[in-house]
Amino acid sequence: MSTGTIVFIFLAVIAVAVLIYVVGAYNALVILRNQIKNAWSQIEVQLKRRHDLIPNLVEVAKGYMSHERQTLEAVTQARAKAAGAKSVSDISRAETALSGAIGQFLAVVENYPDLKANQNFLALQEELTTTENRIAFARQAYNDQVLFLNNKVEMFPSNIVAGMFGFRKGQFFELEEQSERAAPRVSFG
Amino acid sequence: MFWSVIAENKRKTVSLIVLMGFFLISSGSMIGMALADAQHPYAAGLIGAAVAGAVWVVMLLVSLFASDNVLLGLTHAREVTRDMYPQLINVVEEMVIAGSLPHMPRIFVVDDPSPNAFAMGKSPDKSCICVTAGLLALCDRDELQGVVAHEIGHIMNRDVLYMTVAATMLGSILFISDMFVRSFRYTSTTRLASRSRRAGGGAAGPLLIVSLLLAIIGPILARVLYFSISRRREYLADATSARLTRYPEGLASALEKIGQSPVMLSSAPSAIAPFYTVNPYRQHISSGAFATHPPLSERIQILRAMSHGAGYTDYLKAYVRVTRRRRALLPPGDLTERGKVDIRQASRDGCSAPATRAESLRRAGDIIRALNDFAFITCACGLRIKVAPEYPKDRIACPRCSRVHPVQRSGAAAVGSLLSASSAMGAPAAAKVVCPGQEGGHPSERTVQEARFVPGRWQKIACEICGHGYEISPRFSGRRLVCSGCGAVIRFSRAAGQGDGSSGIPA
Numbered sequence: 001m002s003t004g005t006i007v008f009i010f011l012a013v014i015a016v017a018v019l020i021y022v023v024g025a026y027n028a029l030v031i032l033r034n035q036i037k038n039a040w041s042q043i044e045v046q047l048k049r050r051h052d053l054i055p056n057l058v059e060v061a062k063g064y065m066s067h068e069r070q071t072l073e074a075v076t077q078a079r080a081k082a083a084g085a086k087s088v089s090d091i092s093r094a095e096t097a098l099s100g101a102i103g104q105f106l107a108v109v110e111n112y113p114d115l116k117a118n119q120n121f122l123a124l125q126e127e128l129t130t131t132e133n134r135i136a137f138a139r140q141a142y143n144d145q146v147l148f149l150n151n152k153v154e155m156f157p158s159n160i161v162a163g164m165f166g167f168r169k170g171q172f173f174e175l176e177e178q179s180e181r182a183a184p185r186v187s188f189g
Numbered sequence: 190m191f192w193s194v195i196a197e198n199k200r201k202t203v204s205l206i207v208l209m210g211f212f213l214i215s216s217g218s219m220i221g222m223a224l225a226d227a228q229h230p231y232a233a234g235l236i237g238a239a240v241a242g243a244v245w246v247v248m249l250l251v252s253l254f255a256s257d258n259v260l261l262g263l264t265h266a267r268e269v270t271r272d273m274y275p276q277l278i279n280v281v282e283e284m285v286i287a288g289s290l291p292h293m294p295r296i297f298v299v300d301d302p303s304p305n306a307f308a309m310g311k312s313p314d315k316s317c318i319c320v321t322a323g324l325l326a327l328c329d330r331d332e333l334q335g336v337v338a339h340e341i342g343h344i345m346n347r348d349v350l351y352m353t354v355a356a357t358m359l360g361s362i363l364f365i366s367d368m369f370v371r372s373f374r375y376t377s378t379t380r381l382a383s384r385s386r387r388a389g390g391g392a393a394g395p396l397l398i399v400s401l402l403l404a405i406i407g408p409i410l411a412r413v414l415y416f417s418i419s420r421r422r423e424y425l426a427d428a429t430s431a432r433l434t435r436y437p438e439g440l441a442s443a444l445e446k447i448g449q450s451p452v453m454l455s456s457a458p459s460a461i462a463p464f465y466t467v468n469p470y471r472q473h474i475s476s477g478a479f480a481t482h483p484p485l486s487e488r489i490q491i492l493r494a495m496s497h498g499a500g501y502t503d504y505l506k507a508y509v510r511v512t513r514r515r516r517a518l519l520p521p522g523d524l525t526e527r528g529k530v531d532i533r534q535a536s537r538d539g540c541s542a543p544a545t546r547a548e549s550l551r552r553a554g555d556i557i558r559a560l561n562d563f564a565f566i567t568c569a570c571g572l573r574i575k576v577a578p579e580y581p582k583d584r585i586a587c588p589r590c591s592r593v594h595p596v597q598r599s600g601a602a603a604v605g606s607l608l609s610a611s612s613a614m615g616a617p618a619a620a621k622v623v624c625p626g627q628e629g630g631h632p633s634e635r636t637v638q639e640a641r642f643v644p645g646r647w648q649k650i651a652c653e654i655c656g657h658g659y660e661i662s663p664r665f666s667g668r669r670l671v672c673s674g675c676g677a678v679i680r681f682s683r684a685a686g687q688g689d690g691s692s693g694i695p696a
Contacts, residue, residue, distance in 0.1 A: 133334075
């Protein structure tokens with residue numbers, strides 16, 4: 001065997017190895033991107049669920065909380081704004097506001113024992129709680145996936161493959177924990 | 190998800206199936222030889238082996254394809270729908286989302302007053318979660334979520350695959366040895382006697398002893414193997430629960446409640462014991478090779494020690510700190526976690542728990558302590574630390590979760606806040622609102638609000654400072670009211686006003 005053949009075989013082996021790596025990395029990136037899409041659609045389902053729930057909640061609460069009109073209106077307006085949002089960052093902002101309004105509403109509800117005893121309201125409140133939780137958990141799952149993708153897109157050597165096929169970084173879905181910020185300080189001093 | 194654990198579970202399942210096959214076939218042939226006539230011991234052994242092999246194949250098929258139904262049938266669980274248990278279904282769906290499971294598990298409820306739960310199924314695609322009615326009655330939403338997440342953790346880590354197969358295999362061994370003991374009893378009284386008369390003993394004697402040994406040792410071995418598997422898994426499922434719910438206190442307080450519950454599970458067959466969140470036979474077997482679960486108190490302590498975050502790494506750190514074991518739960522590098530997972534707040538519906546007698550007694554004690562200058566600190570783990578005035582340092586560590594808190598000396602102001610806190614207590618995270626009105630300490634310095642009392646009808650007013658609402662009865666005869674939210678004074682003017690009842694407070 002001449003040296004030319006050996007060099008040729010050597011190069012061919014390297015080329016095949018590189019090809020295998022590129023195919024593997026490409027597929028991994030596609031899987032991640034689809035998982036992110038999937039996780040995002042899960043968030044959208046839950047947000048939609050929340051938007052559908054709010055009018056019912058306001059309707060039930062209205063009868064009991066006639067002089068809390070401001071709070072109820074804030075919830076309704078925040079919902080309308082959130083339902084109209086399009087981009088990820090817009091949605092993040094609008095949903096944060098909505099979460100805040102709902103938190104405010106639920107805090108005010110504490111003052112209305114009649115309302116709290118209403119069976120319809122209890123059922124709706126459970127639905128609202130679970131929807132809020134689902135949004136939080138779906139968001140967490142989504143952000144985990146986005147973090148994975150972003151790491152792949154940024155880190156060597158998968159960033160080369162990502163650049164070749166135009167994989168872009170995902171956008172995190174941030175909901176500021178407004179309820180946490182607005183929570184009363186605990187103090188027994 | 191713990192990939193090494195998943196791989197280990199799959200590997201163990203396969204080797205368990207192979208081992209069980211070996212054990213069944215060899216013991217089957219022994220039994221066959223023991224029972225056979227002296228002329229054809231080996232042919233009989235072959236027949237025995239074939240029968241045992243057939244049993245093994247049937248058991249294998251059952252454990253892989255129908256185990257859920259068989260095992261659930263043993264516990265008398267019934268499948269439930271959303272109309273019956275909306276909160277349970279919601280909580281499971283939340284955890285399915287959090288864990289990104291491909292399918293919703295089937296949900297079962299056992300009508301048993303003892304609080305417990307278990308999961309089954311061979312993969313996350315096909316799994317089921319079962320809780321007892323006692324658990325549903327005892328736990329609030331966050332606690333139920335913690336327990337359900339623990340079960341989801343078992344499903345995610347494929348613990349249920351191994352346990353389901355092991356339970357079915359164990360059942361098969363018990364079944365076969367039981368059959369053997371019965372047939373032996375029959376043989377020893379009739380056939381053995383006649384045979385020993387005919388052939389004078391022969392080769393049947395030693396074979397009989399060996400097969401008898403097998404029949405005795407087999408079940409014991411199976412139990413040791415089976416019970417020794419699940420302790421590490423319980424810790425890891427706890428870690429998954431904390432990570433999924435982002436609220437370790439939920440599972441911790443659920444475990445505490447379960448541990449304090451005096452009711453024992455009445456309908457748990459021993460083959461299913463390791464499935465449960467908490468060992469149903471905890472009073473009988475607590476530790477050693479037969480223990481299926483780690484001690485509850487240790488699990489609770491670990492969960493409560495997770496003060497910095499709810500991620501897997503936080504759990505593993507807490508594990509090392511609490512148990513002081515050198516060996517970590519997981520090999521390093523097995524974690525798929527990056528970034529920090531924050532602990533979330535308690536959910537709101539825990540606040541409305543009614544006060545029990547013990548609680549009201551404790552509150553009365555607290556008021557007396559507050560009068561004696563005790564300092565009160567509410568720790569994030571839910572414990573209220575009472576610091577005596579003689580306590581010399583200005584920092585104190587929580588005895589339950591060891592978070593460090595600064596000690597603030599306070600005067601009589603604490604009394605007012607305590608009196609008012611009696612409405613908000615009951616839930617650990619129910620925060621007490623501090624209003625500007627209460628800082629005045631002495632009643633005369635408190636903020637005074639004016640309100641108009643409208644005779645003859647119910648009226649609603651709200652405290653201007655803290656927003657606490659009141660419904661005033663038409664028969665209310667007092668002149669003033671001290672806000673239980675912040676200690677501010679609301680003074681009523683008794684003019685025969687006509688304004689609508691809702692706008693009780695003039696601006």
